Amino acid sequence: MGSRQITEKSLAMLRSLPRISLANLRDNPGSRKNNKRGRGQYGGDKHGAGNKGSNQRQNYMRLGYETGNNPFYLRMPHESYYKGHHHRREYPPISLLQLQKLIDTDRVDIDKPIDIASIVKSGLYHFFPDQKHFGVNLTDEGADIFAAKINIEVQWASEQVIAAIEKNGGVITTAYYDPHSLLLLKNPKKFFETGQAIPRRMIPPPDAIEYYTSAEMRGYLADPEKISEDRLRLAQKYGYELPVLENDSNYSMLCERKDPRQIFYGLEPGWVVNLKDKCILKPKDEELLRFYAS
């Protein structure tokens, strides 16, 4: 077929063409541009700037200015539906289908509690806390096929998602992290290498407190009694039998939660992790203990 002839042809061409040497090496035509501008009677014309007006003087009008007309961008009245959108918190979505795929391909370990650190660790979730990303929004796509029993902590979830996870005997919590804690969770190794003490997690801002204290949303600041009541209510609403957590073999894992002031699972604020010597520095100073106590 074609490609065999091409090989033969190009080899034949190579044989007949002269060798490249310093004597015949030159730039591609048009690759070099003369940066000089001609001067004088014949060389110095308009230099591409045209004749008369703002083009010649190169004092261009400001963007949108229509030489005295009511400009187009002011002609219509403005309705600011999205006012302040660039200041709002963003929660980049990950669907239950994607999460199931991560679990199937062994990117996240379901034998341990899942939080944003383990989702980011999978390498398949794009997350930039410096761009006002405040964590994971778990969406309900693939809620029907989702079949894993997990203990997951996300930052935003809908009712369907909560039902899909609790139906399989799992546990879901919504928790707030301030941007600084999220930066640490995004790349914990980088943070440990700096040798700084693990900070405290900040409490949610006023407009997020309602969400994170509500039992319906499984907020981390909600009353556990109310959450277990609401688990039953949701099971009745969606028509599934709620698996009993206490009878589960993984009960201790499913019950694992972070302290509201804690950023990393198992590591307390104030500790310094030394990766090189494999040791942890725990503060003894009373002043520090008082500071880091939640």
Added chain:
Amino acid sequence: MATVWRSQYAFARFFVGKTVRILNNASDLGARLKPESISIPLSRKYSNYAASPFVSKIQEQYEFEIVKNPPEWGYVERFLPLETVPQIKPKESYPSGWIAPKEEAKNLPYYIARNKNHQIPIYLEIGYRGQRKITKIKRIEGDIWLMNDLIKKYLKNKCNRYVETRVHEMGKFIDVKGDYVNILIDWAHAQGF
């Protein structure tokens, strides 16, 4: 003219008796100044630095307990990044629809290798502002021309239309004109790739 308070100790005054530790932004390395550590002379020559006071008696660090081989080290290891993409352990079912490659597919005269994320390398390339859609099958080993003929025949039967393809033998890929990604992925799964 506003009066400017020109004192060398303008900053030190704020630090006296306070914890000088700016958490996670510690420019002073966790040092603490105590009231007696700074002496303020009554008169001072501003023409040279010879009489500048020395800061002394700084408690260098807070007290920390250093725990070697701590029981919490397992938690720390959890946060360390994966060094490679993990190999997928065999499971009885994959609810997400992922399908493991089959052994018998290696006996075929052609082969599509999985990519590093264990997915079939069939992609949709959209160009010219959505005008042109091309399905790209990558990482093809073996007889690419035979596979090209089979794909053309399969798509013709499946979609009832002639489908244009482009074979790149050196690049080990086939471009199929049009969006046939899901059909071709199903075909590849059926072949066992």
